[in-house]
Amino acid sequence: MSPPDGRDLTEGELRILRIIQAHYGPQNSAEDAFLAGDGKTVLLVKSRDGSGSLMVNLTDLATWCADGTITSDEELRRRWLRIEGT
DSSP states (O other), rough: OOOOTOOOOOOHHHHHHHHHHHHOOOTOOOOOOOOOOTOOOEEEOOOOOOOOOEEHHHHHHHHHHHTTSSSHHHHHHHHHHHOOOO
């Protein structure tokens, strides 16, 4: 799965994307991700009804999960992805 810039998403970025897709829907894809000015991959998450929901920096979230800054999937979902009750 590759964003339009041609760089494949890392495993960590793909993991975050899969969580987003499970909650917000498959309309959020790697092809919708883009590189921000700092070279990090960003996704504008769309709700199932197609409305904009939030902007997610996949690169930072993946890094923070890997280094322990984000300590659990529950914290990732609730605090960073605005997913309640999972």
